[in-house]
Amino acid sequence: MSLSELQKRAEQNESDKVSSRKVTSNVFVRDAFVAEYAKRRANGICQLCGQKAPFYNKEGKPYLECHHIEWISEGGSDTIENTVALCPNCHRKMHVLNLLSDKERLRAKAKK
Numbered sequence: 001m002s003l004s005e006l007q008k009r010a011e012q013n014e015s016d017k018v019s020s021r022k023v024t025s026n027v028f029v030r031d032a033f034v035a036e037y038a039k040r041r042a043n044g045i046c047q048l049c050g051q052k053a054p055f056y057n058k059e060g061k062p063y064l065e066c067h068h069i070e071w072i073s074e075g076g077s078d079t080i081e082n083t084v085a086l087c088p089n090c091h092r093k094m095h096v097l098n099l100l101s102d103k104e105r106l107r108a109k110a111k112k
Contacts, residue, residue, distance in 0.1 A: 028072045034083055035066035038110075042085035047109040048102060049090050065091045069106045084110050 001009075044053050044062035053062030064085035070076030084106045086094065094102060 028078075030066075030072070030078050034078055034080055037080050038066045038083040039064050039085045041080075046087035046090050047084040047106060048086050048094070051087060054087055054089075063088075067091050067094055067106075069103055069110060081110055 039061075042064055044064070045051070046053065046064060053064050055063050057063045065088060067084050067086045068076045068078065069082050069084060072078060076082050094106075
């Protein structure tokens with residue numbers, strides 16, 4: 001579909017109301033100490049791209065997100081050996097692409 005065709009379809013949406021639906025999901029209870037350790041171990045640097053955290057949180061700490069290399073939903077553990085700290089872009093990349101080369105690189109970082 002071309003951009004102009006997409007625009008025409010999008011313009012057909014005349015509704016001022018957005019529809020909604022109810023969903024149910026499972027939430028995994030993770031250990032806050034494991035996540036905090038991963039972030040402190042990273043020392044403000046994304047463990048995938050190697051760049052500084054993109055901004056600071058309200059407490060003035062570098063903003064990084066804890067990521068489980070082997071996803072908990074797929075049997076991964078909530079341990080310091082399976083967690084790393086990533087910038088928001090790299091965290092999203094891992095959940096969209098989940099590249100084996102990135103996982104291998106992160107495994108090496110988690111062992112340090």
